[in-house]
Amino acid sequence: xxxxxxxFLPTVxxxxxxxxxxxxxxxxxEPDKIIVAxxxxxxxxxxxxxxxxxxxxxxxxxxRRVEAMIPMSTAVIHEGLRxxxxxxxxxxxxxxxxLIENDVVxxxxxxxxxxxxxxxxxxxxxxxxxxxxxxxxxGQPIAFSSRSSTSxxxxxxxxxxxxDLIDLETGPEGFFGEGNVYYGxxxxxxxxxxxxxxxxxxxxxxYVLDQDKHLSPxxxxxxxxxxxxxxxxxxxxxxxxxxxxxxxTAVKEALLGMNSDAVELRDRIFGAELxxxxxxxxxxxxxxxxxxxxxxxx
Numbered sequence: 001x002x003x004x005x006x007x008f009l010p011t012v013x014x015x016x017x018x019x020x021x022x023x024x025x026x027x028x029x030e031p032d033k034i035i036v037a038x039x040x041x042x043x044x045x046x047x048x049x050x051x052x053x054x055x056x057x058x059x060x061x062x063x064r065r066v067e068a069m070i071p072m073s074t075a076v077i078h079e080g081l082r083x084x085x086x087x088x089x090x091x092x093x094x095x096x097x098x099l100i101e102n103d104v105v106x107x108x109x110x111x112x113x114x115x116x117x118x119x120x121x122x123x124x125x126x127x128x129x130x131x132x133x134x135x136x137x138x139g140q141p142i143a144f145s146s147r148s149s150t151s152x153x154x155x156x157x158x159x160x161x162x163x164d165l166i167d168l169e170t171g172p173e174g175f176f177g178e179g180n181v182y183y184g185x186x187x188x189x190x191x192x193x194x195x196x197x198x199x200x201x202x203x204x205x206x207y208v209l210d211q212d213k214h215l216s217p218x219x220x221x222x223x224x225x226x227x228x229x230x231x232x233x234x235x236x237x238x239x240x241x242x243x244x245x246x247x248x249t250a251v252k253e254a255l256l257g258m259n260s261d262a263v264e265l266r267d268r269i270f271g272a273e274l275x276x277x278x279x280x281x282x283x284x285x286x287x288x289x290x291x292x293x294x295x296x297x298x
Contacts, residue, residue, distance in 0.1 A: 030244050031087065033065035034058065034251065038269065046268075053265050061254035061261075064247070081105055087243045088251055090270070093233035093286045094150045100279055105238040108252050110277035111270060117282060118231030121151035121159075124209055125194060125201045125226040134201065134227040135165060141180040142172075143190040143202040147298075150286065151232045152187060156203040157296070158289035159229035171297045187214050195219060201226050233282050237274065252276075 036054055038047065051068035058066035071077055078095065080086030081104055088108065091099075099105045110117045123134045123142075131137060145152025160166045165175050172181045182199060184190040187208045193199035208214050209223055237255065239248050258266035259273050266274070 031064070031247055033067060034062065034087070034247070036066060036068040038068060038070055050265070050268050053262075054269060057258070057262050057265060058251075058254055061257055062247075062250040064250065081238070081240055084240065084242065087240045087247070088237060090235060090237050092150050092235055093283055094148070094154055094290070096236050096238050096279075097283045097286045097290060099238065100283070103241065105240050107236045107277050107279040107282060108239040108248065109237040109255055109274040110282050111234040111236070112273040112275050113234050115273075116231075117234045117275065117277060118285075119151070119234060120206045120228045120230040121155045121232050122204055122206050122209055122228050123156070123201045123226040124191060124204055124223045127222060127224050129200060129226070131200065131226055134160070135163065137201055138165075138175055139177045139180070140200040141182065141193075141198065142176050143182040143184055143193040143199040144172075145184050145187045145190045145202070145204055147183050149187075149203075149205075150289075151205040151230075152190060152203045153183070154289045154293060155229055155232050155285065158285065158292055161292050161296070166296075168292075168296045191215055191219070191223070195222060205232070231285055233284075233286050234272075235270075236277060236282065 036051075036058060038051060038054075047070070055066050055068045058064075071080075074095075077086060077089055077091070078099070081089055081099060082102075089105070096105065096107065100107075113119045125131055144156065147153055157166070157172065160172065160175065161168075166172055167174060173179075182190070182193055184193070184202075187204045190199070190202035190204055191208060191214070194202045206228070209220060209225060212220075215223075239251070255274055256276075258270075
């Protein structure tokens, strides 16, 4: 059984291009301004303070006018990167990999989790459950966090396939049993299936169990890690391929500068240190997992 524990505090940040016409925002045209869009994950007053601080910091460090805003949905983020209204985004590895496949973006920076650009996915179960590994769950009901989750679905499926517990033809139900595979709408929905006894185990991110982030202390006290899998590539800052090279460099240097000059602000927005990263290396696990899942019967 593999046990790796890394602290992880994900927060989504997106840098929007301020040009009126996306077609003008090419590699040779400077954007009029950079608009930073932050996904809401805390109280409005705290977000307002962080927005102003980020605007001031990025404007000073990039030498460009920077504004911060909050998008309505993640769908807006992905579409904006495609149509040119967004230049820079802070995304999950899976979202980034899909956009890179379509030649929309490249990786600018990756998040470091306890000094590493990756973290672990867990199978969790009740403390009193008799199982010692996921391999002992044949024929038992289980829960994935959601069909779009990297650590709660994509990487666990990749790991089950690598262990020869599931195959492409029958997928997870070939091992766990027909009707025994539940797909939730997030980590909590999967964990609650274990807590109420309707699932023997659930696939989630490590921080669901190891940190006070999604479950109450009472809920976490009833659970333990059954197995782990990874590495799950950390979130990344991606850059739209057509963005002006001078703007790319200015943004990259400013964000890296937060590691020494604005650590508290960086932690509130990103949650951890940022580091340069190569897409081919960083996204290897994600790309393998995507290829397997696209060929598998679910």
